[in-house]
Amino acid sequence: MTAVTLTVNGTERSLDVEPRTLLVHALRDDLGLTGTNVGCDSSSCGACTVLVDGQSAKSCTMFAVQADGADITTIEGVADADGTLHPMQQAFHEHHALQCGYCTPGMVMAAISLVEEYPGLDEGGVRHGLEGNLCRCTGYQNIVDAVLAAAGSGGD
Amino acid sequence: MIPAAFDYEVAESADHAISLLGEHGDDAKLLAGGHSLIPMMRYRLATPSVLVDVGRLDDLRYIRTGNGTVSIGALTRHSELEHSAALAEACPMLASVAALVGDPAVRHRGTLGGTIAHADPASDLPAAVLALGGTIVARGPGGSREIAATDFFTGYFESVLADDEMITEVRVPASSGGWNYQKFNRRAQDWAIVGVAVAGGGAGVSLVNMGSTPIRASGVEAALAGGASAAEAAGVAADGLEPPDDLNADAEYRSHLARVLTERALNAAGVA
Numbered sequence: 001m002t003a004v005t006l007t008v009n010g011t012e013r014s015l016d017v018e019p020r021t022l023l024v025h026a027l028r029d030d031l032g033l034t035g036t037n038v039g040c041d042s043s044s045c046g047a048c049t050v051l052v053d054g055q056s057a058k059s060c061t062m063f064a065v066q067a068d069g070a071d072i073t074t075i076e077g078v079a080d081a082d083g084t085l086h087p088m089q090q091a092f093h094e095h096h097a098l099q100c101g102y103c104t105p106g107m108v109m110a111a112i113s114l115v116e117e118y119p120g121l122d123e124g125g126v127r128h129g130l131e132g133n134l135c136r137c138t139g140y141q142n143i144v145d146a147v148l149a150a151a152g153s154g155g156d
Numbered sequence: 157m158i159p160a161a162f163d164y165e166v167a168e169s170a171d172h173a174i175s176l177l178g179e180h181g182d183d184a185k186l187l188a189g190g191h192s193l194i195p196m197m198r199y200r201l202a203t204p205s206v207l208v209d210v211g212r213l214d215d216l217r218y219i220r221t222g223n224g225t226v227s228i229g230a231l232t233r234h235s236e237l238e239h240s241a242a243l244a245e246a247c248p249m250l251a252s253v254a255a256l257v258g259d260p261a262v263r264h265r266g267t268l269g270g271t272i273a274h275a276d277p278a279s280d281l282p283a284a285v286l287a288l289g290g291t292i293v294a295r296g297p298g299g300s301r302e303i304a305a306t307d308f309f310t311g312y313f314e315s316v317l318a319d320d321e322m323i324t325e326v327r328v329p330a331s332s333g334g335w336n337y338q339k340f341n342r343r344a345q346d347w348a349i350v351g352v353a354v355a356g357g358g359a360g361v362s363l364v365n366m367g368s369t370p371i372r373a374s375g376v377e378a379a380l381a382g383g384a385s386a387a388e389a390a391g392v393a394a395d396g397l398e399p400p401d402d403l404n405a406d407a408e409y410r411s412h413l414a415r416v417l418t419e420r421a422l423n424a425a426g427v428a
Contacts, residue, residue, distance in 0.1 A: 002164055018161065019161075019162055019163065019164035019207065020158060020159045020160070020161055020162060020197075022158075041157050041198070042157070042195055042198065042199075043191065043194075043195055043262070044345070046259070046261065049261055052264070055235070055261075055264040056260055056261040056264060057261050057264055057265055058261050058262070058265075061190060061191055061194050061195060061265070062190060062194070062265065063164075063187075063190070063194070065164050065209070066187070066190065066209060066211055110260070110261060113260065113261075113264075114260060117235070117239075117260060128344075129259075129260055130259075131259050131344035131345045132258065132259025132260065132261050132262060132344075132345050133259075
């Protein structure tokens with residue numbers, strides 16, 4: 001077992017993991033943060049997207065040991081302590097950017113990172129930027145609208 | 157899909173990584189961004205008994221330009237290539253191709269040295285470095301050596317890298333002349349079914365996913381050098397190649413794509 005210390009949603013957490021433990025399993029099984037979903041389990045679908053040092057990463061394609069010392073943000077960590085939703089969550093809510101909700105945590109985390117990384121996104125940029133996140137329900141239209149709204153680029 | 161168990165070592169320097177590789181032999185693999193290796197481990201296509209994590213070697217994350225050369229540290233991430241103003245100025249093709257790799261989350265983790273060492277004939281950046289006439293700097297127990305990209309790739313996921321060598325730097329000439337990259341795929345975030353990179357106004361042309369390695373299209377380059385038009389040169393793009401048959405495309409269709417995409421890439425690079 002290897003000792004790993006992660007700062008998860010602002011709180012330092014220490015755990016012992018097998019080196020082969022994937023970050024998503026450390027988050028879900030060791031830390032109980034089950035908001036991060038496992039979808040395809042092969043780095044295609046993006047359901048497991050979290051922020052590692054502020055940038056989106058697929059937590060099924062990263063060993064927990066690689067994240068030792070890193071700052072991890074999961075979907076549980078984006079709203080304010082008083083329950084006020086993150087602007088991206090609020091935009092998903094207002095634009096009804098989900099149906100079954102399974103892809104939503106990863107989609108929100110990827111979108112937060114995307115808007116930060118690419119200022120001034122247009123619709124094409126959002127569609128291209130979210131190509132690593134699959135939603136099998138919505139046809140993406142409302143997701144794109146939500147991300148554009150949160151990015152301040154319209155979308156209403 | 158849990159990888160087989162392995163021992164984990166954190167490299168504190170490139171020399172430390174090389175010494176760990178020497179200690180553990182060919183059972184050890186370097187782990188950089190992990191975005192090729194970890195999926196292979198999850199499918200148990202790779203079962204290394206030791207992983208040497210070089211992902212923390214921040215001194216190998218840099219993009220330096222000068223004297224007509226761009227030198228890029230092996231641990232530089234695709235997203236860093238994509239957003240580098242210096243690279244956009246000195247070698248815009250590499251920055252542009254980096255922005256087409258996978259998706260943003262993949263680009264945040266994947267590294268240039270990693271994708272070159274992985275030697276996947278379907279990857280974008282190895283072919284771009286090949287078309288650019290790049291050089292791979294590899295360090296082993298006896299010191300560093302420079303390997304021309306044209307000599308680097310030897311087979312499917314295989315290169316001239318020894319078991320105890322690691323890539324430390326990739327160099328490409330600062331570009332001159334028109335360039336273009338055509339990536340043809342049917343699904344978002346997929347590898348290219350076929351890709352074509354054109355650098356230096358047609359002086360360097362390479363093909364993605366048209367054989368067991370990234371392939372320098374020397375026939376196309378020679379035809380252009382001999383005065384052929386873009387259309388004529390593109391006509392020989394698939395000559396002598398044995399592209400793979402898979403669920404995306406058979407060999408004949410890939411050959412067709414190689415010719416069509418080569419002509420498009422040449423035209424977009426300003427070659428008539």
